[in-house]
Amino acid sequence: MGDWTGLHEDLLLLVVGRLPALDLLRFRAVCASWRAAAAYFAARRGSPLPDRPWLLLPTDVAADHDRGRLIAYRDREVPVVTLPARLGRVNPRRFVPLGSARGAIVAADDRGEMHLLNLITGKRRPLPPVATLPLIDRVEGLHVHHHGGGVARIDGLIHKTVPVPTPGGGVMVVAIYRHQQHRRQWATARPGDRAWKSVAPTSIPTVVDVVVHKGQLYANTRYGMMYVFPELRGLGSASPEIIPSVTRRPSAYLERSFLVESPRGELMQVELLRPVAAAGGEGFVVRVLDECSETWEETEDIGDAAVLVDATGAVAASTADCPALRPNTVYFAVDLEGETRVWAYSLAGKHKRIEVVEALPTAEGYKPPCFWFAPVYSQP
Template structure:
């Protein structure tokens, strides 16, 4: 089921403006103005969709799930400004990343949807209760929904909705951007469960279907040249053709690349399958200050500005002098990029990304050609240090930094830092 936002009555004069003139106007607009432009009427919304695709992505910031008001903060790299958008369609939902510009939201009562944050079109997916290892659901005495799962050892286990919403699902990826009028060509793949297995569906399916592979524990998934590529913890790559039945037809041997603590990401660029390794190091907050921020604002200050509130410079979100708080920061120290030679089945080191910009976070990755933008941002990896945690006796506090890694000189620049207690979800790149 596809739910589009209600259409507003359009003034006939606005709808009669020639497309050529609309295009000339849109070429002068920033993304925030482009969104306002699309709100005028349905014809302007349709005209602005292709133009939005040439804009830099926005960083969707953490939010307070307890507020339940559908308000989200967005940081624009283009003007380095913070904006606040209302997305009532995502109120109370857990957002599990973005693919082809669509957010994947998991709602109370098991509902899963694709949501476009800028057009606000929503497409329904099979519910959380239809994944392959969910045996059933029931309502507990506390009034919440409980899921009965088949564990890896063949036993039955029960989990509440909060755990299912926040931890059961790993990553999502889409084969293409779904069309609101016909989404049958779009395939959605997810990693799920404690062992991070694979399942897929189409928007009109009734349930999720398991993808049978020789192993599990998949770290990243992506569609490349129409095929699903999945990378596991041991950097084994599985390439699948997913039709009405899934079939594994090519398996790459384990990579021999080893160099310290790393996280792995897959990227499809110009017909090449690439792997980005992110080198990380755990350090104590007592070891010294973090990186300097180019904009000089914390994320909380930025949200205050987005809300037109005064910034309280004396506000501190936790007591750094308390002996009860042991603070450990997981800092990114660099990246290594490889491309896959399908003939030799070897990963080959790449020293430069050329004119490509990469935008990377915990839940998604996207790349864009820098030639479409005013400033030269090619050969950069924009990333989030999103696994920086403060472990206290009562809760976990998130510490996030938006940074840029320059491939040419291997240096890192920080744009802004946020210190808050809203650790779910981590920041997400949202493409226009």
């Protein structure tokens, strides 16, 4: 067999341009010359073929012998990727993923430092330490000590982090967190900043999700009320506008509420409703922001799109580009005792039901919650 590391650079670049994101990631891990070809492809802002969102399963199990590697299980309706709990061979610190968007993951390590990780390019950019969040005293390992007492894990303190694009091609990270005896608050930072900047907690009560849509920052609350900031600058002092929400069904209460852009560029509010009186079963409601950005319209038809929901967020994918996913369907991933399950929920029809499409055994030891990762090729 010939030496695969000796393939000509031009041939490697031809191969790189025909790979979807997950295969490109594995291509990079083969050897130095293949990694260099992938880096050159990234530097020229090349884009891999469309790929399905991955279900990431952070785990400690593979950390010792597969440190720095992603283990992929692709022959599934939903690709599953095991994400090691280490930052790599050079820097073997344990880390906890805290959220993802636009092809990047925000993670904290066992020194309380935070990072913006790009799984496709392999780049890591520093964010301010966890200890610079307001009301935090110090960080020891993966635990946070609050002012006035009390200890929590980092992923118990921080509800989620969301990288959002800014004018000029930059990126800003929004951290939604909760201090003991305080409602959820949020702060912002850019890569390279020394400290997190607090957004006035009175601006938006109980925020659970944020997204940038048409250059404006939308914030969703625990109860589905929607706020929008016309500009990304000056969030700490800005007075947001309120978009009226739709009256809820009296027979159900809101379990979770997320924001996500459809492949067609529409802003969607995806809500998980749990019937109060019914003996089990859950349902999803999807609302689309109208063209005037004034009201939300409930829909049972999102066309050739699938929405994938986890405990803290949602991503969307085109089923025309990713035919293994079902159109007009919401996928819901949740960690249960002993396994991780993925349900498929069709929005169409009168008799809706949830179908289990994946059942994965839970890894031993501590494992942060599973989450969806959309392999958007970007340069955060």
